[in-house]
Amino acid sequence: xxxxxxxxxxxxxxxxIENENGEMVFGLGRLKILKAVHRLGSLQAAAKELKMSYRAxxxxxxxxxxxxxxxxxxxxxxxxxxxxxxxxxxxEALLEQFNTLHKEIIIQSDxxxxxxxxxxxxxxD
Numbered sequence: 001x002x003x004x005x006x007x008x009x010x011x012x013x014x015x016x017i018e019n020e021n022g023e024m025v026f027g028l029g030r031l032k033i034l035k036a037v038h039r040l041g042s043l044q045a046a047a048k049e050l051k052m053s054y055r056a057x058x059x060x061x062x063x064x065x066x067x068x069x070x071x072x073x074x075x076x077x078x079x080x081x082x083x084x085x086x087x088x089x090x091x092e093a094l095l096e097q098f099n100t101l102h103k104e105i106i107i108q109s110d111x112x113x114x115x116x117x118x119x120x121x122x123x124x125d
Contacts, residue, residue, distance in 0.1 A: 011113040013105060015028070029060070033050065033052075033057055034061075038087050038092070041085065044083075071088055072088060072091040073085045
């Protein structure tokens with residue numbers, strides 16, 4: 001499918017998990033936060049890399065922990081040079097499972113877009 005300027009169109013989608021109250025539990029933003037914490041070993045470093053405040057990163061992860069009912073991080077207190085954070089095994093599994101789900105949804109939505117939107121348009125032409 002193309003627009004009037006003859007440019008190719010693509011489908012985009014976002015996914016997230018909510019609880020029964022409609023509150024955000026996990027999505028792409030929290031995925032990025034956990035990936036950064038996993039890679040950098042620090043909430044502060046993750047916040048800096050993501051250009052977010054420490055408070056915002058901490059608040060999002062705390063809300064997710066409360067809504068899931070499990071801790072996501074092991075936090076080591078100790079100040080700027082001795083502290084740090086590490087993902088618990090359940091958080092690592094959540095990262096992997098959500099990442100896999102997201103990739104599968106992208107693949108499926110691309111197929112559906114091609115089959116339901118692009119193909120019928122070509123048949124009319």
